Amino acid sequence: MSDSQTLQWQALGRDHHLPPFTDYKALNAKGTRIITRAEGVYLWDSEGHRILDAMAGLWCVNVGYGREELVEAASRQMRELPYYNLFFQTAHPPALALAKAIADIAPQGMNHVFFTGSGSEANDTVLRMVRHYWAIKGRPEKKVIIGRWNGYHGSTVAGVSLGGMKAMHGQGDLPIPGIEHIDQPYWYGEGADSDPEAFGIRIADQLEQKILELGEERVAAFIAEPIQGAGGVIIPPDSYWPRVREILARYDILFVADEVICGFGRTGEWFGSDYYGNAPDLMPIAKGLTSGYIPMGGVIVRDEVVETLNEGGEFYHGFTYSGHPVAAAVALENLRLLREEGIVERVKAKTAPYLQARWRELAEHPLVGEARGVGMVGALELVKNKRTRERFAEPGIGMLCREHCFRNGLVMRAVGDTMIISPPLVISEAEIDELIAKARQCLDATARDVL
Numbered sequence: 001m002s003d004s005q006t007l008q009w010q011a012l013g014r015d016h017h018l019p020p021f022t023d024y025k026a027l028n029a030k031g032t033r034i035i036t037r038a039e040g041v042y043l044w045d046s047e048g049h050r051i052l053d054a055m056a057g058l059w060c061v062n063v064g065y066g067r068e069e070l071v072e073a074a075s076r077q078m079r080e081l082p083y084y085n086l087f088f089q090t091a092h093p094p095a096l097a098l099a100k101a102i103a104d105i106a107p108q109g110m111n112h113v114f115f116t117g118s119g120s121e122a123n124d125t126v127l128r129m130v131r132h133y134w135a136i137k138g139r140p141e142k143k144v145i146i147g148r149w150n151g152y153h154g155s156t157v158a159g160v161s162l163g164g165m166k167a168m169h170g171q172g173d174l175p176i177p178g179i180e181h182i183d184q185p186y187w188y189g190e191g192a193d194s195d196p197e198a199f200g201i202r203i204a205d206q207l208e209q210k211i212l213e214l215g216e217e218r219v220a221a222f223i224a225e226p227i228q229g230a231g232g233v234i235i236p237p238d239s240y241w242p243r244v245r246e247i248l249a250r251y252d253i254l255f256v257a258d259e260v261i262c263g264f265g266r267t268g269e270w271f272g273s274d275y276y277g278n279a280p281d282l283m284p285i286a287k288g289l290t291s292g293y294i295p296m297g298g299v300i301v302r303d304e305v306v307e308t309l310n311e312g313g314e315f316y317h318g319f320t321y322s323g324h325p326v327a328a329a330v331a332l333e334n335l336r337l338l339r340e341e342g343i344v345e346r347v348k349a350k351t352a353p354y355l356q357a358r359w360r361e362l363a364e365h366p367l368v369g370e371a372r373g374v375g376m377v378g379a380l381e382l383v384k385n386k387r388t389r390e391r392f393a394e395p396g397i398g399m400l401c402r403e404h405c406f407r408n409g410l411v412m413r414a415v416g417d418t419m420i421i422s423p424p425l426v427i428s429e430a431e432i433d434e435l436i437a438k439a440r441q442c443l444d445a446t447a448r449d450v451l
């Protein structure tokens with residue numbers, strides 16, 4: 001059914017391309033889907049199918065596709081100054097203006113930004129910065145970082161190590177030493193019969209147990225996503241973050257909130273930390289920073305940490321493309337759109353409540369054990385038995401559902417048997433209706449295959 005142009009592209013993929021997170025043999029047997037253009041919340045593939053992108057690319061296209069303002073910002077900057085570095089005691093206006101624009105929306109007391117090229121590099125920066133910080137304070141033994149099982153912090157060596165994806169750890173002898181993991185606050189999947197709030201407390205308390213087990217004098221930081229994204233949109237019970245805050249207040253360790261997904265409006269607040277009332281010391285960012293139009297990441301740093309870094313001599317860390325002027329110009333324009341068009345406020349007041357109400361209707365579906373979400377993210381747990389939460393014995397029902405989605409013109413991502421969404425923040429109520437109708441159709445088609 002593929003046309004000849006599509007077949008040619010698929011052949012190029014097979015012959016020359018190694019895509020990320022892919023089973024090469026399986027993909028080559030089937031042929032990749034070629035996406036050729038996009039507008040608003042829609043993608044088009046090479047065969048002319050229109051697809052509603054309920055994942056905003058990979059959690060990043062917050063302002064939607066086709067924003068000329070971002071194209072203009074990039075081309076203007078490319079003409080003016082396409083590249084210069086920030087190493088030689090030099091800087092350029094876009095990076096400086098962007099640092100200020102980020103400080104303006106960041107939580108109070110977080111006024112500096114270290115720029116990187118991606119979220120993974122941001123988390124590598126976190127690892128180096130927190131260890132450097134404690135070394136400056138004369139406590140070099142304080143270097144263990146506590147992360148969470150099934151957390152995601154990227155795919156570089158530090159990113160994978162800080163993350164808690166066991167399949168990723170299994171390739172390449174990771175995590176590196178000095179990183180420990182505690183359980184995730186995944187009530188539906190791991191809370192069994194417990195009350196969700198009691199479960200949230202119990203899981204949060206593992207942080208304190210781990211700190212005591214390791215010795216506070218060895219622990220440098222705790223890192224967590226406000227809401228786990230790639231792990232399956234894991235939304236902690238309400239009791240979880242307040243308890244974590246209580247624990248962190250008792251110990252002298254840094255709190256790193258990985259805002260790569262939650263940042264820039266995803267929850268209806270500028271940052272997930274605002275949504276939960278958390279006050280982290282470092283916030284890795286990427287994705288929505290540029291709405292994915294061009295790669296860029298960074299780490300937003302609390303003033304007290306900056307004051308310590310100021311006393312530490314040279315920080316031997318950085319990237320050729322740290323604060324790249326074109327990326328910075330695009331990010332600045334992206335933040336202007338988010339601000340001046342009131343996109344984050346509209347998510348909070350209007351479209352997120354609407355999406356969440358409609359998304360929860362899907363809980364009535366025979367395949368769906370739980371429909372949950374916050375702001376512009378959501379998850380559906382596919383189960384064989386809604387009462388006992390029993391999963392399907394044969395793996396791959398999530399992938400089956402994802403295939404039905406693509407065929408029906410909808411991108412939903414599968415994380416095991418959990419279907420997840422994270423649409424562009426500009427999605428309208430009519431487009432949300434279309435998303436829900438399509439999701440229901442795809443669930444029906446999946447149910448016909450397995451029930």
Ligand SMILES: *Cc1c(COP(=O)(O)O)cnc(C)c1O
Nearest residue numbers: 118119120152153154258260261
């Ligand atoms: C995507 C992601 C990363 C990694 O970002 P890349 O730009 O892919 O390197 C890190 N942390 C979280 C929470 C992410 O979702």
